[in-house]
Amino acid sequence: MTKYVYDFHEGNKDMKDLLGGKGANLAEMTNMGLPVPPGFTITTEACIAYLRRGEFPEGLWEEVEEHLARLEERMGRRLGDPEDPLLVSVRSGAKFSMPGMMDTVLNLGLNDASVEGLARQSGGDVRFARDAYRRFIQMFGKIVMGVPGEAFEEALERAKEATFPGAQDTDLDAEDLARLIEEFRRIYREHVGADFPADPREQLRLAIEAVFKSWNGKRARDYRRQNKISDDLGTAVNVVAMVFGNRGDDSGTGVAFTRDPSTGERVPYGDYLPNAQGEDVVAGIRNTLPLAELERLDPTSYRELLRVMDVLERHYRDMCDIEFTIEKGKLWILQTRVGKRTAFAEWIMAYDMLEEGLIDEDTALLRVDANRLEELFKRRVRADGATPIAKGLNASPAAPPPAGWSSPPTTPRPGRPAASA
Secondary structure (H helix, E strand, O other), X not given: OOOOEEEHHHOOOOOHHHHHHHHHHHHHHHHOOOOOOOEEEEOHHHHHHHHHHOOOXXXXXXXXXXXXXXXXXXXXXXXXXXXXXXXXXXXXXXXXOOOOOOOEEEEEOOOOOHHHHHHHHOOOOXXXXXXXXXXXXXXXXXXXXXXXXXXXXXXXXXXXXXXXXXXXXXXXXXXXXXXXXHHHHHHHHHHHOOOOOOOHHHHHHHHHHHHHHHOOOHHHHHHHHHHOOOOOOOEEEEEEEOOOOOOOOOOXXXXXXXXXXXXXXXXXXXXXXXXXXXXXXXXXXXXXXXXXXHHHHOHHHHXXXXXXXXXXXXXXXXXXXXXEEEEOOEEEEEEEEEOOOOXXXXXXXXXXXXXXXXXXXXXXXXXXXXXXXXXXXXOOOOXXXXXXXXXXXXXXXXXXXXXXXXXXXXXXXXXXXXOOO
């Protein structure tokens, strides 16, 4: 029979066709000994078979059950156990990076009983447990069952406003969250016509199906068409033991690049959000902090992150994009991939990595995409002497930075392009 499920230690970075980019890199990092939460990957072949048949192929669910049992044994917890629950995330992962195009479900395994077990597991932190539960109902309802996301968002906004004007989600206490959970369950029941599912294995099965189906979602199809990616590849599904960035101010989540993807400079770059889960960073519900702020907030985790970034860049011989979570001062790496960059940064990085001996001349030349060279000559607005009228978070790396930018590249060396406008 076809093997549809692989534990992380069974794969490697060269298995992207089968395990998707995320699963292959999680397997690679696991075998490198980096701090990756345990888990397993359901293959792209399983996705293709599901989409053709409209149901799980023969043997798939039995394999999932087998690998879930191994994960439970490794973690010493059972999925949805009311006393000491294991929770998992269910995440997509295609061969080619399609950021934000497919679906993710976090905190899977919670119900009215296991949320109490999660509170006990976290030392009596009822607020944290209820926050995880409301997040799960919201994500599961929206992503798996198609409940309009704005219905949950509006209820959350009302709950925050009832606390005090301008309140953040972190300002909601345990009682506020208990009321919000009931409201979320009402919204779910109103739109789905049934109660929120309490069986963790039913939750898992439905979530896996939702990730498979997201391969053919409109956003994903449009993205593939624009980026010339085949529709026949399918997505893998990664089932990963949950680690929690929303366990207080000594926890958090973020994204990091081993070099600046806009300028190409060899400096760590990224965003960090304390007391948050990964989806909060991309949802924009709170303003993120520059990655450098993590050094002030948690110097130990910051130093460990820099070490991991250096290991990954040397291993992949390229600039890496990393997703990470810190749970109670413990760093976990959730994903890595070769990072996207501007045309200008592409040129800078290729030259610098050649100078550093990280890559050879042929590789450096191949790193520079001839089709993007014209981007280097586009007209740009000069920043020097300009008076800003507003400030905000950039949503795109945009064009190369002009002269006078607040973070200019170092002095150009022979062969290294300058950033002047």
